Amino acid sequence: MTVRIGLCSVAHLHADSYAACLNNLDDAELVGVTESEERVAEGREKADEYGVDYFDPDALLAEVDGVVVCSTNADHLAWVRRAAHAGVDVLCEKPLAPSVEAAHEMVDLCHRADVHLGVAMPLRFSQPARNAKTAVENGVLGDICFLSGTNRGQMPGSWFVDEAESGGGAVMDHSVHIVDIVRWITGEDVREVYAETETRFNDIPVEDVNLLSMTLTDGTEFVLDGSWSKPDEWDFWGDATLRLVGTEGVVSIDCFDQKIKQTRDTGDPGIRSVFWGSNPDEGLVADFVEAVAEDRPPLKTGADAVNDVAVVEAAYESANASESVDVEASEITSATN
Structure with missing residues (x-):
């Protein structure tokens, strides 16, 4: 078919x-x-x-x-x-x-x-993220005590910096990726958010810097830097990393670490990094095609994604109020969906 x-x-x-x-x-x-x-x-x-x-x-x-x-x-x-x-x-x-x-x-x-x-x-289809999920499920880390993630990239411009079209800046664009894999790996939701945001790197009407300090439903602390902090001249668009600290061990993943640096003195000179690892987008698209053929939900469902949006909404509320904000229980859906 x-x-x-x-x-x-x-x-x-x-x-x-x-x-x-x-x-x-x-x-x-x-x-x-x-x-x-x-x-x-x-x-x-x-x-x-x-x-x-x-x-x-x-x-x-x-x-x-x-x-x-x-x-x-x-x-x-x-x-x-x-x-x-x-x-x-x-x-x-x-x-x-x-x-x-x-x-x-x-x-x-x-x-x-x-x-x-x-x-x-797509990060659910990143091999490093999948390896981390397997390690947690097998109890390799013991009890998880702390999580720290980054999704720092270049400022995308265009409609991404128009709040009417995007809904916000770097918090809206970048937070959901790492929040999603933390929920997927741990099986816990985000219960509370404290956020600080600012516009520091670009002359744009939305935030390009953000730091989220979160508490999961089991009490684990989770911090995330999802800023548009990479300059246009950077050798690679950005990163997607997560560090999981447990009672029995630590796992650090970088979803785009499989790359080599290339130096050029002709054409478009400079140093750039070329990613050679498996492409998470391929897994994402293949899963959707398979889901359509089998009449089943894709791995990441819309119902589950409501939670990610609730975290972003709470982060903006926190940044405006300069205080921690609860992610409303009525907006939480199961992290295992």
Whole structure:
């Protein structure tokens, strides 16, 4: 069976990677691209680049078994609503939504339409993250006492720094990746957040620095730096790391540590790092294609992702109030979903 997949919007930087992954899968076909009225020219350009047709939204949804939503954060709800009404499974770019209210609405829409909603959290398919999860499950670390993570990258610009389109800055863009793998590895949710944010590295209207100090539901402390702190001239876009300290041992992972440095004095001179490890996006896309074929939820469900959005919402509330904020129990979903 060949699973037919479409791309709903190509506004997100990850669209190129997902298109390449779909084109490389034997059991999937990238059927085409569609875009919002404001971005039709961009959509047509990307369709040509990917070697597929450009469709109007309703026409694409009528041709596919599933779609990957790569729009601005603010447009996630509209695209998911459209796909749900068409009875098409969805893999939505992270974060699921800029607000808990919108995230819940997306989950409810898909539930009522009996379609599966997944969220693009590729670090669950990173081999270092999977090794850490296996170590925790096998009791290698004993009881986990402390977690420290980073997701520091370059400032992406474009709509990412327009709060109306993104919902926020670096907290919105980067926090969810490491929060998700901590919840996935430990089986615990985030119960309390204290956040400090600032704009220090770029002349932009949203925060590019953030430090979150969190407490999990079992009392474990967890700190995260998810800043846009890498300069444009940096040799690699950023990092995704996690250190787990237990009573019996310590595990440190860097999801993008498998790279080599390349020095050039011609063309585009300078030093850059080339990643040679396994591509987590490939696992993410393959899981979605398999989920559509088997009529099952993807590994990361929309219902589970509501929790990540609740952490982000609490972080912004904390930063504004300069005090710790509880992540409301009513907004928590099971970390094992």
